[in-house]
Amino acid sequence: MSKGALTRQAILDHGVEVAYHVGLGGLSIGTLAAGTGMSKSGLFAHFGSKESLQLDVLAHARAEFVETVIRPALAKPRGEPRVRALFEHWLACGRARLPGGCLFVKAATEFDEQAGPVRDQLVRDHRDLYESIAQIFRTGVSEGHFRADADPEQFAADLDGVMLAYYHNNRLLDDPAAETRARNAFEALLSAARA
Amino acid sequence: MSKGALTRQAILDHGVEVAYHVGLGGLSIGTLAAGTGMSKSGLFAHFGSKESLQLDVLAHARAEFVETVIRPALAKPRGEPRVRALFEHWLACGRARLPGGCLFVKAATEFDEQAGPVRDQLVRDHRDLYESIAQIFRTGVSEGHFRADADPEQFAADLDGVMLAYYHNNRLLDDPAAETRARNAFEALLSAARA
DNA sequence: TGACGAAACGAACGATCGTGCTATTCTCCT
DNA sequence: AGGAGAATAGCACGATCGTTCGTTTCGTCA
Numbered sequence: 001m002s003k004g005a006l007t008r009q010a011i012l013d014h015g016v017e018v019a020y021h022v023g024l025g026g027l028s029i030g031t032l033a034a035g036t037g038m039s040k041s042g043l044f045a046h047f048g049s050k051e052s053l054q055l056d057v058l059a060h061a062r063a064e065f066v067e068t069v070i071r072p073a074l075a076k077p078r079g080e081p082r083v084r085a086l087f088e089h090w091l092a093c094g095r096a097r098l099p100g101g102c103l104f105v106k107a108a109t110e111f112d113e114q115a116g117p118v119r120d121q122l123v124r125d126h127r128d129l130y131e132s133i134a135q136i137f138r139t140g141v142s143e144g145h146f147r148a149d150a151d152p153e154q155f156a157a158d159l160d161g162v163m164l165a166y167y168h169n170n171r172l173l174d175d176p177a178a179e180t181r182a183r184n185a186f187e188a189l190l191s192a193a194r195a
Numbered sequence: 196m197s198k199g200a201l202t203r204q205a206i207l208d209h210g211v212e213v214a215y216h217v218g219l220g221g222l223s224i225g226t227l228a229a230g231t232g233m234s235k236s237g238l239f240a241h242f243g244s245k246e247s248l249q250l251d252v253l254a255h256a257r258a259e260f261v262e263t264v265i266r267p268a269l270a271k272p273r274g275e276p277r278v279r280a281l282f283e284h285w286l287a288c289g290r291a292r293l294p295g296g297c298l299f300v301k302a303a304t305e306f307d308e309q310a311g312p313v314r315d316q317l318v319r320d321h322r323d324l325y326e327s328i329a330q331i332f333r334t335g336v337s338e339g340h341f342r343a344d345a346d347p348e349q350f351a352a353d354l355d356g357v358m359l360a361y362y363h364n365n366r367l368l369d370d371p372a373a374e375t376r377a378r379n380a381f382e383a384l385l386s387a388a389r390a
Numbered sequence: 391t392g393a394c395g396a397a398a399c400g401a402a403c404g405a406t407c408g409t410g411c412t413a414t415t416c417t418c419c420t
Numbered sequence: 421a422g423g424a425g426a427a428t429a430g431c432a433c434g435a436t437c438g439t440t441c442g443t444t445t446c447g448t449c450a
Contacts, residue, residue, distance in 0.1 A: 004397060038398075041398075042400095045398075
């Protein structure tokens, strides 16, 4: 990897970490430069605009999320095991406070009322995520683990809700019961899909 | 109401509306002053600091939420009707894009990793909300509408999850099915609490 | 080793940020 | 009607914002 691409990765790593605390909109070229030991202009040259930086940070977080949550789940057997793996890795990503997945949630609420390329990208990402969840759930239907008339899109929304509540309780309230609550809710979802 | 208190209300009304789009952190004295037709310093004098402004905007939004969601629910008969009313008014607040409740959700993800008075207040508010939901649910238990061993705290977290997913789907994705999904999820929660 | 392109820097820009001051205008009570 | 005090405006400050430009350093290959 060339020198430029290397520092670029380092910037994005740090950018995801910072955005995880202050949000995508709270990212500033100056603090990001100071945090990576670069000059403002040196860092800026890698992206050309703040918006482009935000989009790149978002893409970096997305890649991290896919790598640590989606891909490991897809490696599991089709059906319920795969759904369970998806949930567990997602949960672990929140527990370990891996910025990747969390930044996604934060950026979604941050930009849901601010039109522009960042919002557009977030919409695409969110649709992709729902698509992925629904698809994974469908393997459970075709394997006979779940009812044939179960609605995969509904399951995707439900699971998203469970995870969003988990994030709130875990990160804002520091509630130690957050994970147990999420597990309970997830099991309720599964048993409803089975019966 | 005195002149000062009147413009103060007007500022906060507009502040909630603006924060609903750009977040609590995205609020700026300058744009808020321009939006209300005041001078920066004239507006600033009402609050003394930006943080104090944020806290007041938050309090304003909280009052709006209590007035349009919690209080109407408490006017209904104890038990399931009250829980249903809570859900319906909450849903309506999102559908009509009333900034009150939505700002609450947005601010929570915005400040969940930023220590300070705003975060502290948000934690208190969120705990109060969960407390209210759990309390309303408990009236359903004592009325015999719900199982005696149902966990009110778990229900509060579950309902919060349903609403969070609804907000995402409604505001970010503009998904017309969002409300139906939320209703399905809510009914599933209720029937699980009954059986 | 010399040269060339990529990468990083330093300085500066106009704009806006939050926040002080000091005036001026307005409200309200006697 | 007039005076006290609240409410608002005007102006300026240091800091930081995103961005541009010209220059210097670095990495790489002939």
